[in-house]
Amino acid sequence: MNNATIVRPSLPRRVHMGRRAQSRIANLLTYFLLGVGMLFTLIPFVWLLSSAFKTPEKIMAFPPQFIPSPITFENFRYIFEKTHFEVFFYNSFTVTAVSLTSQLFFSSLAAYGFARLRFAGRNQLFMVLLGTMMIPFQAYMIPRFMIMRTLGILDTLAAVFLPYLFGGAFYIFLLRQYYLSLPRELDEAAIMDGCNFFQVFWYILLPLTKPALYTIAVLEFLASWNSFLEPLIYLNTQSKFTVALGLSLFRYSFGSRIEWGPLMAATLLVALPCLIVCFAAQKELIGGIATTGIKG
Template identity: 40%
Template sequence: MLSLKRFNLTDLLAFIVISIGAVFMVAPLLWTLSTSFKSKAEVFALPPVWIPETFHFEKYIEIWEKGPLLSGIQNSLIITVCVTIIGTFTSSLAAFAFAKLRFPFKNMIFLLLLSALMIPYPAVMIPQFILFSEFGWVDTLKPLIVPGLFGNIMMIFFLRQYLTSVPGAIIEAAKIDGSSYFGIFSKIIFPLIRPAVAAQLILWFMAVWNDYLAPIIYLNSPEKQTLQLVIANFNATYAIQTDYALIMAASFIALLPMLIIFLVFQKQIIESVAISGVKG
């Protein structure tokens, strides 16, 4: 009976802590959505007004007229889709090679790739900018797309760890049957790692979509800017005018795709955490 009480008390404490954390995570989102429908008086009302008396939808019309929001969405989609789709494919191939193939200095090359994670981005930011400037890529989407096409080391590491549980006998049997390495990958390996790939692709999509530092370094023209830069410009321009409802409306539009992806694919995201804990 005592152990049961302790168990229930532990569950209760865990539930309380998680609930408090959920409130802190969800409350800003609800406040953003609520503020986007408020009048200016309600935005600055004390005590704060969570539910406006009248919902004002005009800010969701104004955001399309007062900034290049549509081009920002298009640029973010182009970068995110190209990087995540092609980069996921190359990362999967690299993970398969590091996990199951035999070639000289395999472990050394993999350790070198992992060691690159210890180098902070500000340390390579200026050399990268100089390199891409020599290529004539500044103020284009290429610096944000091309590096990601060669894969993501975190995804490579994750998928490699996942592939260590796949028996090597399966691959040897396929080789005896005359299958090529790419045939082994496409017909055997990829179907096995599809859940892990889906989870990592979703997380990478969210990271690239929300990236702010790299776009602000390379993009100058308004028509080239990503959605995050457009939102930042909204904030810099209309915060002075205290038009916070407009800023919140633009912010919620930027947040909406990620919110939809999380709600639709939350199972895969949770599985990625569980898989990384078990397989890693």
């Protein structure tokens, strides 16, 4: 690539070409390169969108059409007729809502404790918490499966959200940083006024962490909605499937031949909530990832 484009806003320097002209060329080049990259980023989505609305004949047309004509909703009708897609959505929303609420509350509570309250072993426990973030989920997948079997909740939604009710290590870490940034005078004044520690948490500090909570809510929504491997091992019955699981098996539901139109329509429906969240919460999401650096 062209290294000239890397140069940051230039500072006074002996000018050859005229600074204006030089920086205009550099800017044009920047726009051009970014534009090409965005094209590559967006074309798959355009293709997804157009495939979802194509008739079976047009989908196999070559050269392919980008704007389908005629536009058909047949693919969507088909997926709701052939499968229980609305049930998958309902299941995913349930799992997401339950784990989201619980994660937000218990992560906040633990973060408050780690950030504000003094008790023996606190720092050691926090190191343990940091350590758990590095363990790949697969390392404890089989025993988790056994736990769910022992509890008799295999093949229920409870198995999918149960491990995610107690506060996530990463969220606690993130919120703790946030709590540490709040002035201690707030707690002290409230304690003076006779609040106990839980009232300090609930009435004074928690409302101030709203921006961080928003970020975590978005991250947990995406994690829960997109989760695949865990539902895959716990769930067997179609009526219990989450969207990712339903979608992955959908491709086999036409026999050996894949019906691309309905499959892309289903893919679009599953991706849509995430896309909406991405745009609605772009500031919180991108800001949250920038400051903390999660997801590979």
